[in-house]
Amino acid sequence: QNKDLPHVVILATGGTIAGTAEGSNQAGYTAGQLGINTMIDAAPGIKELANITGEQISNVGSQDMSIDIWLKLAKKANELLASDDVDGIVITHGTDTQEETAYFLSLVVDSNKPIVTTGAMRPATALSAEGPLNLYNAVAVAASPKSKGHGVTVVMNDQIHAAHDVTKFNTTAVQSFMSPIEGQIGSVIYGDIEYFRKPYSTHTTKSVFSVKGVKSLPRVDIIYAYADMPADFVTSSIKKGAKGIVIAGVGNGNMNAATLKEVKKATDKGIVVVRSTRVPLGDVLRNAEVNDDEYKTIVSDELNPAKARVLLMLTLLKDRSLNEIQEIFFNY
Ligand SMILES: NC(=O)C[C@H](N)C(=O)O
Numbered sequence: 229q230n231k232d233l234p235h236v237v238i239l240a241t242g243g244t245i246a247g248t249a250e251g252s253n254q255a256g257y258t259a260g261q262l263g264i265n266t267m268i269d270a271a272p273g274i275k276e277l278a279n280i281t282g283e284q285i286s287n288v289g290s291q292d293m294s295i296d297i298w299l300k301l302a303k304k305a306n307e308l309l310a311s312d313d314v315d316g317i318v319i320t321h322g323t324d325t326q327e328e329t330a331y332f333l334s335l336v337v338d339s340n341k342p343i344v345t346t347g348a349m350r351p352a353t354a355l356s357a358e359g360p361l362n363l364y365n366a367v368a369v370a371a372s373p374k375s376k377g378h379g380v381t382v383v384m385n386d387q388i389h390a391a392h393d394v395t396k397f398n399t400t401a402v403q404s405f406m407s408p409i410e411g412q413i414g415s416v417i418y419g420d421i422e423y424f425r426k427p428y429s430t431h432t433t434k435s436v437f438s439v440k441g442v443k444s445l446p447r448v449d450i451i452y453a454y455a456d457m458p459a460d461f462v463t464s465s466i467k468k469g470a471k472g473i474v475i476a477g478v479g480n481g482n483m484n485a486a487t488l489k490e491v492k493k494a495t496d497k498g499i500v501v502v503r504s505t506r507v508p509l510g511d512v513l514r515n516a517e518v519n520d521d522e523y524k525t526i527v528s529d530e531l532n533p534a535k536a537r538v539l540l541m542l543t544l545l546k547d548r549s550l551n552e553i554q555e556i557f558f559n560y
Pocket residue numbers: 242243244245259288289290291321322323324325347348349350
């Protein structure tokens with residue numbers, strides 16, 4: 229331990245960054261195999277960036293990430309960052325749902341200290357595995373006073389992204405994470421950090437959300453729209469207990485007339501329905517092709533369906549008017 233260095237805690241959750249395969253040149257592997265200490269040891273020089281403490285929160289492929297683990301992470305992050313002894317946090321994570329976890333934490337962690345998620349597209353045993361450098365860069369970002377006030381960031385492949393903006397765009401490529409609308413907020417090259425801007429959306433210390441004492445979140449389902457979709461998804465979702473529904477709509481958050489009719493019945497009963505889109509880029513606009521005032525629907529603005537679900541689950545923890553909910557979707 230070096231007294232002059234910042235203290236960074238790494239919370240490990242699994243993912244390909246902790247994944248292993250039998251050989252170094254094969255596509256198949258198992259995520260979430262290595263423990264945090266093995267990952268730290270695989271990144272030469274990392275201990276010169278910060279005093280590092282590692283803690284294993286889970287060891288899962290992020291396809292198995294759960295609300296329980298999110299709540300555990302949020303509690304842990306809030307506790308650690310409230311202490312003067314901790315300067316920043318890194319969360320190692322699978323890439324499949326990394327953007328959801330990062331966005332969730334950006335809404336419920338109340339601190340201006342850096343919270344950084346990272347992962348890898350190639351398992352630890354692969355030829356040219358990029359996990360160790362991603363972890364090195366993530367620790368550098370979490371240890372830097374420059375990162376204060378940037379909320380939760382995603383550090384992958386030399387880039388720093390805001391949790392709200394970033395999406396996984398490629399199933400296998402190392403350059404998979406992009407913020408296509410707002411752009412990356414900075415870069416980190418072998419630990420050398422440059423910020424281009426602050427995140428635009430509301431996060432961390434400005435967020436109204438808290439999961440203090442919360443044990444579960446209301447069920448929100450995502451319904452994927454397509455040509456000639458059956459109209460009964462909305463009804464069956466509500467029957468199974470959904471309190472909110474996100475439509476991954478076609479185009480500008482659209483769905484066929486039959487589905488829209490079911491949506492109207494749902495919103496009349498007080499179920500909150502958010503129109504998002506399956507299209508990767510662009511905002512969903514209020515009252516464009518769907519009359520949101522009449523259907524009592526909310527538009528997701530630029531949030532993709534998975535992140536719109538995260539925001540809606542948190543929004544539904546309290547009674548809020550439709551106008552308030554819409555304002556939240558415009559600002560978060
Ligand atoms: N590259 C990865 O991390 C993918 C893996 N399925 C995960 O999300 O855990």
